[in-house]
Amino acid sequence: MIPELGQFALIIALCLSLVQAFxxxxxxxxxxRTWVRLAWPAVSGQTVFVFLSFxxxxxxxxxxxxxxxxxxxNSNSALPVIYRISATWGAHEGSMLLWIVIxxxxxxxxxxxxxxxxxxFAARVLGVLGLIxxxxxxxxxxxxxxxxxxxxxxxxxxxxxxxxxxxxxxIHPPMLYVGxxxxxxxxxxxxxxxxxxxxxxxxxxxxxxxxxxxxxxxxVGIALGSWWAYYELGWGGWWFWDPxxxxxxxxxxxxxxxxxxxxVTEKRGLFKSWTLLLAITAFSLSLLGTFLxxxxxxxxxxxxxxxxxxxxxxxxxxxxxxxxxxALYAWRAPLLKSDEGFGKVSRETFLLAxxxxxxxxxxxxxxxxxxxxxxxxxxxxxxxxxxxxxxAVFVIPTIPLVLLLGLGMHSIWRRDxxxxxxxxxxxxxxxxxxxxxxxxxxxxxxxxxxxxxxIIAALWVIGSSLFVPVIGLLDKTQKVRITRSQxxxxxxxxxxxxxxxGVTVTEAYSVHRDQALRLGDSVDVAGYTVTFESVKPVSGxxxxxxxxxxxxxxxxxxxxxxxxxxxxxxxQRNPMTEAGIDARLHRDLYLALGDPLGNDSWSVRxxxxxxxxxxxxxxxxxxxxxxxxxSDKRYRVVVTKTVKEGGREALAGGKG
Amino acid sequence: MTARQQRMLIVILVLxxxxxxxxxxxxxxxxxxxxYYSPSAVQAGEAPVGRKFxxxxxxxxGTVKRTEGEIDVSFDLTDNSALVTxxxxxxxxxxxxxxxGIIAHGKLxxxxxxxxEEVLAKHDENYMPPEVAESLKxxxxxxxxx
Numbered sequence: 001m002i003p004e005l006g007q008f009a010l011i012i013a014l015c016l017s018l019v020q021a022f023x024x025x026x027x028x029x030x031x032x033r034t035w036v037r038l039a040w041p042a043v044s045g046q047t048v049f050v051f052l053s054f055x056x057x058x059x060x061x062x063x064x065x066x067x068x069x070x071x072x073x074n075s076n077s078a079l080p081v082i083y084r085i086s087a088t089w090g091a092h093e094g095s096m097l098l099w100i101v102i103x104x105x106x107x108x109x110x111x112x113x114x115x116x117x118x119x120x121f122a123a124r125v126l127g128v129l130g131l132i133x134x135x136x137x138x139x140x141x142x143x144x145x146x147x148x149x150x151x152x153x154x155x156x157x158x159x160x161x162x163x164x165x166x167x168x169x170x171i172h173p174p175m176l177y178v179g180x181x182x183x184x185x186x187x188x189x190x191x192x193x194x195x196x197x198x199x200x201x202x203x204x205x206x207x208x209x210x211x212x213x214x215x216x217x218x219x220v221g222i223a224l225g226s227w228w229a230y231y232e233l234g235w236g237g238w239w240f241w242d243p244x245x246x247x248x249x250x251x252x253x254x255x256x257x258x259x260x261x262x263x264v265t266e267k268r269g270l271f272k273s274w275t276l277l278l279a280i281t282a283f284s285l286s287l288l289g290t291f292l293x294x295x296x297x298x299x300x301x302x303x304x305x306x307x308x309x310x311x312x313x314x315x316x317x318x319x320x321x322x323x324x325x326x327a328l329y330a331w332r333a334p335l336l337k338s339d340e341g342f343g344k345v346s347r348e349t350f351l352l353a354x355x356x357x358x359x360x361x362x363x364x365x366x367x368x369x370x371x372x373x374x375x376x377x378x379x380x381x382x383x384x385x386x387x388x389x390x391x392a393v394f395v396i397p398t399i400p401l402v403l404l405l406g407l408g409m410h411s412i413w414r415r416d417x418x419x420x421x422x423x424x425x426x427x428x429x430x431x432x433x434x435x436x437x438x439x440x441x442x443x444x445x446x447x448x449x450x451x452x453x454x455i456i457a458a459l460w461v462i463g464s465s466l467f468v469p470v471i472g473l474l475d476k477t478q479k480v481r482i483t484r485s486q487x488x489x490x491x492x493x494x495x496x497x498x499x500x501x502g503v504t505v506t507e508a509y510s511v512h513r514d515q516a517l518r519l520g521d522s523v524d525v526a527g528y529t530v531t532f533e534s535v536k537p538v539s540g541x542x543x544x545x546x547x548x549x550x551x552x553x554x555x556x557x558x559x560x561x562x563x564x565x566x567x568x569x570x571x572q573r574n575p576m577t578e579a580g581i582d583a584r585l586h587r588d589l590y591l592a593l594g595d596p597l598g599n600d601s602w603s604v605r606x607x608x609x610x611x612x613x614x615x616x617x618x619x620x621x622x623x624x625x626x627x628x629x630x631s632d633k634r635y636r637v638v639v640t641k642t643v644k645e646g647g648r649e650a651l652a653g654g655k656g
Numbered sequence: 657m658t659a660r661q662q663r664m665l666i667v668i669l670v671l672x673x674x675x676x677x678x679x680x681x682x683x684x685x686x687x688x689x690x691x692y693y694s695p696s697a698v699q700a701g702e703a704p705v706g707r708k709f710x711x712x713x714x715x716x717x718g719t720v721k722r723t724e725g726e727i728d729v730s731f732d733l734t735d736n737s738a739l740v741t742x743x744x745x746x747x748x749x750x751x752x753x754x755x756x757g758i759i760a761h762g763k764l765x766x767x768x769x770x771x772x773e774e775v776l777a778k779h780d781e782n783y784m785p786p787e788v789a790e791s792l793k794x795x796x797x798x799x800x801x802x
Binding site: 364367368371381382383384385386387388389392393396397514515516518566574575576577592594595597598599600601603605 | 677680681684685687688689690691692708710722724725726727745746747748750751761
């Protein structure tokens with residue numbers, strides 16, 4: 001009964017999404033206010049039914065209802081309750097429903113916080129969100145119904161993929177989706193602006209917090225995925241340039257460009273059509289990401305779904321959304337010309353460079369990700385692009401990007417000159433160069449040139465960010481107040497520096513060794529002595545494992561005992577490596593157990609990873625920075641200023 | 657130097673920079689493009705020697721050999737018509753087992769042995785790498801037409 005209720009709720013939500021799409025957009029076009037006002041109840045109604053449907057699915061999981069095909073394929077009665085809940089989005093059908101739930105949550109948030117927005121504009125935004133929701137609901141009901149019954153019911157389920165039975169991956173998809181789907185809001189704002197044919201500073205001020213919050217979640221989501229891959233796949237790498245990872249990274253790059261371009265649009269009313277294009281791009285890449293992961297066109301580590309019919313639907317959806325958005329753009333963007341100029345050296349120039357470089361970086365990833373698919377589709381052969389390509393080419397745009405970042409932060413709008421900026425930044429520049437050369441030498445040993453350059457870049461980003469408040473404090477002549485959004489920017493940029501530091505040191509100084517080790521023997525790696533003491537069988541709720549005991553010591557002093565495991569899950573019979581990790585801020589020790597080699601020997605993987613935690617720490621700092629920026633006062637006090645800047649329509653809306 | 661000349665210089669410098677970056681980028685792209693060869697293609701001598709590529713197939717049961725207590729392992733891959741011997745010094749993926757479809761990245765040595773740098777098996781027992789599925793289909797089709 002519950003699954004039917006869930007499906008019924010989903011069908012009602014589909015109808016309501018049509019109401020939410022049609023009436024506000026048509027009403028705004030024809031000037032029918034009654035129709036326009038339908039947007040709000042439609043959003044609320046749709047959200048209620050979408051959440052009801054999701055709750056029904058989750059309930060089916062908790063209750064172990066194996067008469068539901070999706071539950072039977074992805075759960076098991078021995079599965080702990082927490083993973084039964086996360087199994088709701090553990091495979092294709094449920095994650096589509098999660099997508100819709102999150103879209104509904106974003107829509108309801110926009111609707112609730114739209115008091116400051118002109119009514120017509122808010123209605124258009126909600127209408128566009130309704131259209132997107134309609135597409136996804138139709139897709140789910142047509143091709144991926146999670147409530148499909150299994151007759152006769154299974155006695156027990158096939159269990160959740162063991163890789164997903166992990167707290168990191170339980171929250172990774174929701175985080176990532178909140179980010180992906182959040183760009184739908186930015187997209188809807190862009191479409192609404194184009195429909196209205198008007199886009200001013202107030203528009204950018206509305207769009208910015210939404211975009212930034214989405215970006216924060218995407219940042220954390222990607223970091224979680226990377227962290228999970230690091231400890232759960234048993235490889236100890238933190239990024240593989242896997243198409244599925246790239247699928248989430250491309251919208252992040254476009255979104256990062258968008259955040260910066262929005263700043264220019266808000267402060268100076270420039271880059272208008274560019275901002276619109278980036279908003280369209282970021283969301284299109286989010287859709288592409290969903291398409292890549294979910295259609296089975298790439299079968300990679302994380303791609304669990306394989307079904308061409310779904311692929312065709314999403315492809316058609318993708319073409320419709322992107323095509324119509326770009327058509328609208330071609331038609332309306334010329335209306336949104338900005339006639340102000342800016343100096344050759346100015347904050348605008350730096351932000352332009354930032355945007356160009358980020359977009360190049362995104363295209364680099366796009367080329368490497370889509371080329372094999374393209375060649376395959378035209379029958380040009382089966383290629384794959386090695387991670388070395390990404391690693392080598394990705395730094396080309398990113399090194400100038402981070403070097404310019406410091407200058408950009410200290411430049412002023414309109415007109416500036418390089419000598420003023422560099423005079424201001426002489427101290428952090430010198431510190432970064434000196435420390436960048438000395439520190440790696442002293443701590444880790446002879447670095448390569450690239451390592452030195454990257455460490456200098458990281459220290460430069462951190463130093464020049466810290467210098468914003470420092471200069472503010474030193475400058476006695478004028479009272480410099482640093483706003484929350486500036487604090488946010490400073491923190492996010494420090495996060496970038498921390499991230500680069502982590503990446504560079506991990507990549508340059510990690511020690512990796514795969515080796516055969518006999519019981520009782522020990523091996524010296526990176527200054528540590530690892531002794532293989534014993535192996536014993538252990539058993540978990542739904543798996544059996546072989547657990548090794550390895551003692552780690554340094555200079556004859558015992559430091560810790562680690563327990564890497566090799567698990568076999570009972571239902572799916574998949575072996576899984578659980579690494580034994582000793583995580584510290586300055587380094588990780590990573591031990592993974594391979595196969596028994598006979599003669600009491602096992603293959604064992606040792607890794608010493610200095611500063612690897614900085615990679616995820618940097619991401620968290622970036623996201624925190626974003627959240628602080630969003631908490632800035634000016635995003636809350638809007639109405640009065642809108643009236644002054646926004647012109648007649650905003651005035652009418654502000655009253656309405 | 658006049659302002660005009662200065663501008664020209666900047667434009668030229670930017671173009672040169674972009675050109676160099678693009679050249680590097682495309683070269684890295686080409687060098688890291690890994691082509692897939694089936695075991696039949698490798699046996700027929702179509703695969704290059706000393707250049708990295710991918711090979712995939714089913715692990716032939718009974719061919720997985722280890723020196724006792726050592727990490728080195730060798731096994732044969734097949735697409736049901738030809739065999740390639742693969743050598744690997746490292747930890748095999750969790751799902752590596754006899755009869756399973758796998759993909760290996762590496763180079764062919766002078767003796768025709770594929771020295772793998774990486775062995776990939778996917779985390780799904782029913783999963784078959786698309787390349788491997790394709791080569792199996794082809795050899796099958798070829799077999800019946802004869």
